[in-house]
Every structure is written in structure tokens, then in C-alpha cells.
Amino acid sequence: MKLTSPISAAFRVGLFSFIIVGMVSLVFHATKDKIADNERQALLDSLQSVLNPESYDNDLANDVIQLQAYTIYRARKSGTPVAAILTSTTSHGYNGNIRLLLGITMEGKISGVRVLMHKETPGLGDKIEIKKTNWISSFKHKSLSDMSTRQWAVKQDGGIFDQFTGATITPRAIVNEVKKTGLFFQQNQQIIFQ
Amino acid sequence: MTNNTHIIITNGLWQNNQALVALLGLCPLLAVSNTVINSLGLGIATTLTLILSNGLVSSLRGYILAEIRLPLFVLMIAGIVTIIELLMNAWFYELYKTLGIFIPLIVTNCAIIGRAEVFASKNRIMPSLLDGLAMGLGFSFALLLLGAIREVVGAGTLFSQADLLFGEAAKSWQIDVLHDYSGMLLALLPPGAFIALGLLIAAKNVFAIKE
Numbered sequence: 525m526k527l528t529s530p531i532s533a534a535f536r537v538g539l540f541s542f543i544i545v546g547m548v549s550l551v552f553h554a555t556k557d558k559i560a561d562n563e564r565q566a567l568l569d570s571l572q573s574v575l576n577p578e579s580y581d582n583d584l585a586n587d588v589i590q591l592q593a594y595t596i597y598r599a600r601k602s603g604t605p606v607a608a609i610l611t612s613t614t615s616h617g618y619n620g621n622i623r624l625l626l627g628i629t630m631e632g633k634i635s636g637v638r639v640l641m642h643k644e645t646p647g648l649g650d651k652i653e654i655k656k657t658n659w660i661s662s663f664k665h666k667s668l669s670d671m672s673t674r675q676w677a678v679k680q681d682g683g684i685f686d687q688f689t690g691a692t693i694t695p696r697a698i699v700n701e702v703k704k705t706g707l708f709f710q711q712n713q714q715i716i717f718q
Numbered sequence: 719m720t721n722n723t724h725i726i727i728t729n730g731l732w733q734n735n736q737a738l739v740a741l742l743g744l745c746p747l748l749a750v751s752n753t754v755i756n757s758l759g760l761g762i763a764t765t766l767t768l769i770l771s772n773g774l775v776s777s778l779r780g781y782i783l784a785e786i787r788l789p790l791f792v793l794m795i796a797g798i799v800t801i802i803e804l805l806m807n808a809w810f811y812e813l814y815k816t817l818g819i820f821i822p823l824i825v826t827n828c829a830i831i832g833r834a835e836v837f838a839s840k841n842r843i844m845p846s847l848l849d850g851l852a853m854g855l856g857f858s859f860a861l862l863l864l865g866a867i868r869e870v871v872g873a874g875t876l877f878s879q880a881d882l883l884f885g886e887a888a889k890s891w892q893i894d895v896l897h898d899y900s901g902m903l904l905a906l907l908p909p910g911a912f913i914a915l916g917l918l919i920a921a922k923n924v925f926a927i928k929e
Contacts, residue, residue: 533786540790544797551801555808562811647752647873647906656879690903 571609573654574627574636575599580606589716594708596716605630605717608709611640614701618693619643622652626705630713632668636661637702642694649694659686659695663702668710671703726845730852736829737860737915738922743827747861748911750820752872755879757865758858760820763802765854767824768833770798772850775838782839791834799825816882829857860918867914872906874899 564585571584580599587598597609607629613621620643627635637660639652651657662685670676677683678696687695709716736742743764750760774794775782782790803821806814824830833853838846869876874896880888904910 528783528785533783536781536783537786537789537793540793544793548797548800548804551804555804558808559804562807566811566815645907647901648903655882689900 570625570638570640571597573638574625575607575609576635579629579635584609591712591716592708594705598717607635608713608716610705610709612701612705614697614704616693616697616700617642617644618649618691618697619645622694622697622701624698624701624705626702628668628706628709632710634663634666634668634702634706637663637698639698644694645691648688648691651688651691652694652698659688660698662686668706671706676703722845723848726849727852730849730854731856731859735856735860735922736832736853737857738919740829740832741919742829742832743857744915745826746820746823747857747864748908748915749823751861751864751868751911751914752906753869753879754862754865754877755883756820757861759817759883760823761854761858761861763817763820764824764827764830764857764861765851767795767799767802767827768830768854768857769847769850770802771795771830772833772838772846773843774798775834776841776843776846779839787835787839788831791831791839795830795834796825812885813883829853863918864911864914867918868905868910870895871902871914872904872910873901 568585575584580601582598582600584597584599587600589596589598593612595611598605599607599609607627609625609627611623611625613623615621622642622644623640625638625640627637629635638654639660642650642652644650644652651659654660674682675684676699678685678687678692678699680687680692681696683699685695685699730736734740737744737747746760746764751757771791771794775791778794799821803814803818806817806821833849837849841849866876869878874894876893876895877888877891880891884891902910905914
């Protein structure tokens with residue numbers, strides 16, 4: 525094997541990098557708009573999964589504010605606030621952060637909860653996904669006033685929410701986070717819809 | 719079928735199976751093989767990456783200097799995986815949402831750089847593409863076996879959540895192999911993956927000795 529000079533080797537690495545980075549950026553630019561479109565559609569879909577789209581008539585995805593750690597989408601009908609959708613994150617799961625989407629109507633009822641992202645144990649903690657079980661639907665129609673009672677807990681802690689065999693930490697984290705987010709909404713309703 | 723083609727195929731599927739003999743790519747193999755469907759998803763994505771990277775490395779092999787071949791392989795593989803991820807994100811969004819987490823894992827699969835080094839950098843394009851396909855199928859075969867063992871022992875089912883890959887109609891594909899089975903957590907967690915893989919390798923060796 526004949527030796528190559530370091531300069532010519534470096535030149536070749538540079539040339540290859542240039543070509544490959546060029547290929548990746550070409551594909552990136554070609555797919556950028558389509559990906560943004562997909563993500564916007566996915567956001568709309570997930571917003572509609574926690575709040576009936578017939579209950580509001582504004583451009584929900586763009587009527588958004590940031591308050592403390594929460595991103596809040598405000599739903600209005602003919603200008604009157606009807607509900608809010610909050611995203612929140614808890615780190616009390618079994619592994620990493622769990623991101624939630626929580627819809628609450630102005631009457632103080634939960635219109636739906638969904639898990640947006642998590643890294644819980646497959647086959648155990650991932651039953652919080654609506655794709656796997658409908659556990660997350662057990663929050664629907666619950667009232668904010670239920671949250672202050674001792675019933676707002678998993679069964680093992682004396683509450684009303686099921687836990688999963690072999691995984692209590694994950695549902696407990698979500699039950700607590702929904703409560704925290706719900707109470708936050710209750711206390712800040714005025715500010716949110718200012 | 720020429721003798722050469724035959725050797726490439728049996729090597730990829732059996733004699734030099736990347737997962738069971740070369741023991742390459744164990745990181746994604748152990749991480750994702752907890753259900754048959756997850757295994758299938760990673761198997762398809764890995765096979766595609768192997769074919770493309772073998773093809774690219776082979777077609778550029780005249781320009782790759784021996785001293786700098788490894789950084790160049792890494793560059794090419796990372797580029798290919800990123801491009802596959804972007805294309806899937808744009809045009810197969812539903813599939814991307816379920817397979818998306820596996821795609822970056824493929825970069826950690828040393829079987830891909832292994833084939834680039836051992837085969838594609840020394841052979842012409844057609845044999846290299848075939849080698850990528852055979853190695854990919856062999857790897858997928860081991861993944862599927864591992865996924866099936868872990869899913870049956872861990873949860874008592876097969877093909878659960880098939881709808882993630884095949885759409886709503888596949889929801890009914892789930893087979894309850896063991897009825898009223900309370901599950902065995904160990905099989906679903908990483909230690910179960912190591913134990914099951916160990917048993918598979920042992921079984922492969924028993925067959926190999928008999929031959």
C-alpha cells in the first residue's frame with residue numbers, strides 16, 4: 525500500500541464531506557415544507573383529540589401564548605373563550621420526561637388528555653398511549669373540583685385511577701401532572717384569556 | 719445462480735449472520751426487539767440502509783484512500799441515514815412517527831460500517847448491493863426471532879400493535895398465544911434481551927456443529 529500525503533488525504537475528506545453535506549442539504553430543502561406541513565397537521569390532529577373541533581371556531585393552532593412552563597392554545601367561539609389546551613411536562617415518570625396535552629373547558633371540565641411524548645418502558649408504562657390502551661381517557665369529563673379531593677390518585681394511593689401491573693410510577697406521574705396543570709389553569713384563567 | 723452469488727446469500731443469511739455470528743449491531747438489536755412489529759420495523763430500515771450504503775461505498779471505492787476510509791464510511795452512512803429519515807418524515811409521516819425512533823439507532827449498527835469495510839470497498843456494485851440485501855435479511859431474521867421470543871414470553875402475544883406499521887386494518891392481527899397470561903417483565907426489559915440472544919446464539923452454534 526503506497527502512503528498518501530496528509531494534505532491530499534485531508535483534501536479528499538473535505539471533498540467527500542462537501543458532497544455528502546450537499547446531498548443532505550438538498551434533501552433537507554426539498555422536504556422542509558412538506559415536513560413543516562405534516563407537523564402542523566399533526567399538531568392540529570392532536571389538539572382535536574383533546575377538544576371537540578365543533579366547540580370552537582377560531583384558528584386554534586395560532587391562538588397561542590406561553591405562560592410559565594406551559595404552552596397554551598386558546599379556543600373561542602364567536603370571540604368568547606370556551607376552552608384552553610395546555611401542554612405540560614413532568615419528569616416524575618419512570619424514565620425521562622413525559623409531555624402531556626390537556627384540554628379544559630371554561631366550565632372546569634377536562635375535555636381530554638393525551639400523551640405527546642414519553643420514554644416509559646415498552647409493554648408496561650407505555651399503556652398511557654391512546655394507541656395501546658384507553659387508560660388516558662379516564663380523565664375525560666372529570667371536573668377540576670375533583671382534583672382537590674383525595675380521590676385524585678391512582679388506586680394504590682387510595683384514589684380512583686387504575687395503575688398498570690408492574691408500573692405504578694408512570695400513571696401516578698400523569699395523574700399528579702394533570703392535577704397540577706388543572707389547578708394552574710384554574711388560578712390563571714383570567715390571565716390566559718386577557 | 720453463480721457460485722459467488724450463492725456464497726454471498728448463504729453468508730448473509732446464515733454462515734456469517736451479522737447478529738448471531740458476527741455479533742454486530744447489538745445495540746439496536748437488543749433495544750428494539752421487544753415485539754415482533756418493532757423488530758420488523760427496524761429490520762426493514764436496517765436492510766434499506768445496508769443496501770444503500772453498500773451501493774454508495776462500492777461505487778465510490780476508487781476514490782477512497784485506505785488511510786481515510788473509516789471517516790469516509792462514517793460520513794457516507796450518516797448522510798444516508800439522515801436522508802432516509804428526512805424522506806420518510808416528508809412522505810411517510812405515519813410510518814415515520816412509529817419507526818422514527820429506530821432510524822437514528824441504525825447509525826449505531828456496526829454491521830453497516832462492517833460490510834462497507836469488509837465487502838463493499840473491495841467489490842463491484844452488483845455483488846455489494848446483493849451483500850447488503852442478504853446481510854440485511856439475515857439481521858432482520860435474527861431480530862424477528864428475538865422479537866417473537868420476547869413478545870411471547872413477556873406478554874403472551876404475537877403481532878400486537880401491527881397497526882403501527884400496517885394501518886388500522888391490522889389491529890386484529892394480534893394473536894394471544896398464551897391466554898390469561900400475566901406477563902413476564904424480565905423478557906421485555908434489557909436483561910431479557912441478552913438472555914434470549916444468548917439462547918439464540920447457542921441454538922445457532924448447535925446447528926453449525928451438526929453441519
